[in-house]
Amino acid sequence: MDAAELQAFLTREFPQVAEDFIVEAVGEECVIRLRVADRHLRPGGTVSGPTMFALADVGIYLAILHRLGPVALAVTTNCSMDFMRKPEAGRDLIAHVRLLKLGRVLAVGDVLIYSEGGTAPVARASMTYSIPPREKPDPAKSDPAKPEAARA
Template identity: 35%
Template structure:
């Protein structure tokens, strides 16, 4: 059985996180616990100095990890971010950003990482590690 394709994961992302649609986030790839997302350039996401803001970078990384989780769960995942740590490595500028996420551990406390880079750069601008809490529904 194959999981949802990138277009279906994009639909789930935009429905579950309306901010993703507002920002125009694209899901370029999502399969086997990995995801590649693109955040198009936008003046509303810049901070003084003309570079993408930290909150926008953190949001993109969080969305990328959720898409990677969705690729493992048939598109049904209600996990919540429990912790997200980001290391800003260099200024990305005002270009589009790419976020590549991969799930490193599954289970009740999934753990993942994401690397962010400006679309026109080879070197990463940020590294993210994150732990999620799997949500289980109480019995009825």
């Protein structure tokens, strides 16, 4: 899936949060922007931990979809994060995502999160996703894991 397909997938599958995230680039490294809004902030103007978790989680998920096509049922099984600096007030967050492993049953991704324009990462995350068994392709049958839009 390319950037536009990923953005459409988010809008379709995760309408509650889709407008928070913009797929800026896909490839060896995927780049995802979080449009920081008031609802993401804690007192003092800093972006909340759960918001940074969500950015890392969505970022790795999209990097997996970029490689595999839509796998709507992939689930996060493990996460580790380091919160290293306070995000700068009034700036979007930019996540740089790499997939370190994309195996048959597990995928591992790595994320660095920056305040837009910053050079030192505000957070680091790695997450493991469990990938559901993929059925052998059967051209005669519609594949429920691959919605129409994604095959366009």
